Amino acid sequence: MHLAGQFVRRILQGVVVVLITTFLIFSILRIVPGDPVRLIVGGMAPDNLVEEIAQKMGLRDPIPVQFGRYLSQVVQGDLGNSYQRPKNGMMGQGGDFNANMDVEMAEVSDLILERLPYTLQLAGLALLISLIISFPLGISAGLKPKGFMSKIAFFISSIFVSIPNFWLGIVLALFITIKLGLLPSIGYQNFAYTILPAIVLAVETCPFIIRTISVSFAEISQEYFIKSGKVRGLTRNGVIYRHTLRNASIPLLNLLGIQLSTLLGGVIVVEYIFDYPGLGQLTIYAVLQRDFPLIQGIAMVTSALYVGLNIAVDLITYSIDPRLES
Amino acid sequence: MKLEDSSLSKKIFYDSWQNNFFKFSVIFFLFICLFAFIYPEISAIKAEKMNIKSKFLPPIFFEGFSWTHILGTDQLGRDMLMRCLVGLRFSLIIGFASVFIMLLFGCLVGIISGFKSSWVDVIIMRITDAQLSIPMVILAISILGVSRPNLASIILVLALSGWPLYARVSRSMALIERDKEYVRGARILGANDFRIIFFLVIPIILPPIAFVSVLDIARMMIFEAILGFLGLGVQPPTPTFGNIIADARKYLINAWWIATMPGIFLVITLVTLNFIGSTLEKSKNKIFGEGI
Numbered sequence: 260m261h262l263a264g265q266f267v268r269r270i271l272q273g274v275v276v277v278l279i280t281t282f283l284i285f286s287i288l289r290i291v292p293g294d295p296v297r298l299i300v301g302g303m304a305p306d307n308l309v310e311e312i313a314q315k316m317g318l319r320d321p322i323p324v325q326f327g328r329y330l331s332q333v334v335q336g337d338l339g340n341s342y343q344r345p346k347n348g349m350m351g352q353g354g355d356f357n358a359n360m361d362v363e364m365a366e367v368s369d370l371i372l373e374r375l376p377y378t379l380q381l382a383g384l385a386l387l388i389s390l391i392i393s394f395p396l397g398i399s400a401g402l403k404p405k406g407f408m409s410k411i412a413f414f415i416s417s418i419f420v421s422i423p424n425f426w427l428g429i430v431l432a433l434f435i436t437i438k439l440g441l442l443p444s445i446g447y448q449n450f451a452y453t454i455l456p457a458i459v460l461a462v463e464t465c466p467f468i469i470r471t472i473s474v475s476f477a478e479i480s481q482e483y484f485i486k487s488g489k490v491r492g493l494t495r496n497g498v499i500y501r502h503t504l505r506n507a508s509i510p511l512l513n514l515l516g517i518q519l520s521t522l523l524g525g526v527i528v529v530e531y532i533f534d535y536p537g538l539g540q541l542t543i544y545a546v547l548q549r550d551f552p553l554i555q556g557i558a559m560v561t562s563a564l565y566v567g568l569n570i571a572v573d574l575i576t577y578s579i580d581p582r583l584e585s
Numbered sequence: 586m587k588l589e590d591s592s593l594s595k596k597i598f599y600d601s602w603q604n605n606f607f608k609f610s611v612i613f614f615l616f617i618c619l620f621a622f623i624y625p626e627i628s629a630i631k632a633e634k635m636n637i638k639s640k641f642l643p644p645i646f647f648e649g650f651s652w653t654h655i656l657g658t659d660q661l662g663r664d665m666l667m668r669c670l671v672g673l674r675f676s677l678i679i680g681f682a683s684v685f686i687m688l689l690f691g692c693l694v695g696i697i698s699g700f701k702s703s704w705v706d707v708i709i710m711r712i713t714d715a716q717l718s719i720p721m722v723i724l725a726i727s728i729l730g731v732s733r734p735n736l737a738s739i740i741l742v743l744a745l746s747g748w749p750l751y752a753r754v755s756r757s758m759a760l761i762e763r764d765k766e767y768v769r770g771a772r773i774l775g776a777n778d779f780r781i782i783f784f785l786v787i788p789i790i791l792p793p794i795a796f797v798s799v800l801d802i803a804r805m806m807i808f809e810a811i812l813g814f815l816g817l818g819v820q821p822p823t824p825t826f827g828n829i830i831a832d833a834r835k836y837l838i839n840a841w842w843i844a845t846m847p848g849i850f851l852v853i854t855l856v857t858l859n860f861i862g863s864t865l866e867k868s869k870n871k872i873f874g875e876g877i
Binding site: 277280287367425427517527531 | 716727830859
């Protein structure tokens with residue numbers, strides 16, 4: 260009963276957070292200079308036409324009024340239509356201001372749903388690679404904080420955290436794709452195109468994961484119930500797999516919840532470099548084209564993912580370690 | 586040993602100083618900084634100087650190199666070493682300034698929020714939640730994407746995107762300090778909130794956070810490079826790591842060094858900085874306990 264009440268409270272809080280996030284992005288887009296209408300109608304259109312269309316679209320109303328209108332739309336399950344992307348996938352031409360006016364624009368929810376699987380595939384593979392690298396390093400560093408492996412882990416994370424993702428992407432594309440011809444890198448045709456971007460993302464996330472694993476392993480191996488494992492006749496590996504790993508996974512899950520937005524930030528840049536057709540690439544172009552409904556939609560979905568993931572992480576950690584429930 | 590009586594910051598620094606790698610990193614980092622700020626001023630070669638005759642020269646020890654251009658030249662015959670050094674200079678300025686602002690602003694907001702547990706606290710914490718839930722790249726490009734970015738606007742945007750974490754950490758520390766004896770004592774003696782926060786609490790909370798923030802300087806320098814790469818950093822012809830690498834993509838196959846050299850330069854600097862940061866953090870954890 261207690262858990263259910265807390266769950267409801269968390270969800271309500273989450274809704275508030277998503278609302279604030281959307282409102283922040285909504286207002287920032289409208290406060291900073293840069294008129295989307297100018298980009299829709301093109302540079303050649305006269306100023307009074309820009310003004311007229313902006314009024315028709317409601318972009319000259321006070322921000323709270325616009326936000327209220329947007330929310331009432333969203334509640335009905337409609338995230339709006341893109342300003343720039345027509346339904347048939349062809350991008351409008353700039354300059355010719357009649358070009359996009361009579362074409363039906365793509366729905367934001369469709370655009371997002373279409374791209375989301377690619378991004379999930381990329382993020383999933385990246386996470387898998389970084390876990391494969393981080394687990395052995397993190398565990399051995401955590402069990403012997405003064406040992407050789409601990410130093411190796413420290414050096415590797417110091418170097419990985421210092422490599423800018425976009426630069427690594429270019430260097431990998433240069434050596435692996437151009438010089439060696441091993442893996443493709445630009446665009447997307449099949450699964451092989453996911454591997455290089457995923458490696459770049461994995462390098463970015465590894466340091467956080469190594470650190471979390473080693474810290475939690477170091478802490479937990481000091482606990483009495485771990486030390487008593489040896490007395491109960493369990494082997495060293497038995498203790499690690501059965502007890503330590505289970506408890507050490509809690510901080511790791513929390514990290515994934517908290518770092519989701521950092522991971523997504525990395526995804527945005529990496530997708531842009533590799534021209535990977537995911538949510539991140541969509542975001543960059545949406546922001547540069549001032550495609551308000553699309554940016555708002557992406558921000559809302561992202562923050563809902565963040566909130567949802569964090570609630571899920573809490574529920575999972577409660578089931579792993581019931582002590583945390585209080 | 587007098588160390589027992591000295592301030593927390595001195596203890597943390599002294600503890601780190603025992604580590605030889607740390608000593609080396611600090612000295613090396615100071616050397617890089619001095620080099621970046623002084624050498625372009627006194628050298629005869631200028632970063633903006635174009636020389637079409639000596640374009641696409643490779644770095645030393647590759648076929649056809651020249652001793653005057655140690656790291657080679659770019660598509661317009663500009664010296665890569667100078668361009669990297671000037672880029673590093675901007676990177677350092679932006680990294681330090683933005684972290685300084687976000688540290689002060691974030692901690693101030695966080696401490697006030699912790700002391701005034703009321704609706705102010707609730708609002709501030711929900712705003713930090715909201716900001717942490719969206720990638721800061723989105724925030725930064727939606728602000729910088731429209732105007733011609735300059736040094737000040739980049740610093741402010743980076744600071745804006747990083748303050749929530751500082752606010753939360755300092756809030757949780759302020760909540761602990763708030764109920765301690767010395768704060769209650771000061772209050773009984775008649776000190777108001779302002780005096781308690783600025784003269785008693787900040788000197789205790791700020792140093793440990795400031796030491797950890799060295800790691801954030803490196804993070805912000807990477808972020809500045811990303812912005813530059815997207816065309817939203819300091820604008821060309823001023824060289825920054827981001828815009829050098831972005832331009833160099835076109836020449837990747839024939840002139841690989843234009844894109845790779847600035848990156849290596851940046852990575853070396855950042856490794857040093859991260860090394861300093863993590864060692865300080867370890868010492869802080871040893872003296873202060875975990876918690877940040």
